[in-house]
Amino acid sequence: MHILALPLRIAPGQFSGGSALRVLDPLAACARLEPGLSVTVAESDDGAAYDLALIERSWRDDVTIADARALVRGLRRRGIGIVHTLDDNLYDLFATGGGGPDRLTQLAVVAFFSRTADAVIVSTEALAEVARRFNDHVFVFPNHLAPDLLGSAPTAGEAAADGAVRVGYMGTLTHLGDLRMVLAGVKAALHDEPRLRFEVVGVGDSGLIETLLSPYPVTLLRPPHHDYHTFMRWFVDEVRWDIGIAPLAEGVVNHTKSDLKFLDYVASGAAAILADAPPYQWLRERPDLAVVVPASPEAWGEAIVSLARDGERRRQQNAAAWRYLHEERLLPAHAGQYLGFLVDILAGLRVPGSARRTPERVQI
Secondary structure: OEEEEEOOEEEOOEEOHHHHHHHHHHHHHHHHHOOOOEEEEOOOOOOOOOOEEEEEOOOEOOOOHHHHHHHHHHHHHOOOEEEEEOOOOHHHHHHOOOOOOOHHHHHHHHHHHHHHOOEEEEOOHHHHHHHOOOOOOEEEOOOOEOHHHOOOOOOOOOOOOOOOEEEEEEEOHHHHHHHHHOHHHHHHHHHHOOOEEEEEEEOOOHHHHHHHHOOOOOEEEOOOOOOHHHHHHHHHHHOOOOEEEEOOOOOHHHHOOOOHHHHHHHHHOOEEEEEOOHHHHHHHHOOOOOEEEOOOHHHHHHHHHHHHOOHHHHHHHHHHHHHHHHHHOEHHHHHHHHHHHHHHHHHHHOOOOOHHHOHHHHOO
């Protein structure tokens, strides 16, 4: 099987952070599992012969609908099957005003790719339900981490040299609303527990974050690069949080998100406090792995203070979560599932009269 991978390009020679997680790492793991699989990673269609082309999200940040149509037309002319991959509900994100000034173009492109693809691969069942509005053939592949993204060992519960307990939050600009939802609770925790130090990665500019946290200090950490592997190596090696928080506001977009932030926090050695929201609700049954908190600033403040004051609980929680991550959520153990999806998709294309390629879906 020969695959053309077209991850989301955000600049010449640079792919999005999620490209490694959803396309590059899974395909590399599949290639190690199946030597007959070859993968070409490119910014655009190179005109060569392939069995399948994997298109991530909107393919390019500067894409136009004409670009998208030309890409699909060229692939179809050469008989190449198309797989669209998504890890976020971009359909509703763009439709409800998120995503910046080009959101309508991005919405048109994402919807076009999903409709014209032979199959769509997403990260959660909730997102699959949305994707099925555009395509009948949707596969769910949860997020898993490559082993080289993990830190050396859990550190939550170990006393810092200065006696401080560091609480952190990370997220992109689209997650500012999630953080604002619990800021009152974070500020209450900083007031009640003098040892707490609050740190933020991403989300917004320093002036805005400092204003929102005023009069309490906040440290803004700047990651070195958008590349997911580079970011995660920096995150697990340099960012030493005792607690990582993951609030999540109500909304159709957040409802379909994955539990990736939980995995990232565990990989870095931080104990996790998570929103009682769909991506994390499975952890209600696993209180040994994380603290799950309802959408109340008071509850968040109390949870942060309680976990900050209990180093042994943090240690036990992160040790259990570390074991879970190694036993259940590392990519090599699940590469066969991803490879199976690709084999099934390709097999469906080769069946005469297959419904995977209806006239409506390939009309471009």
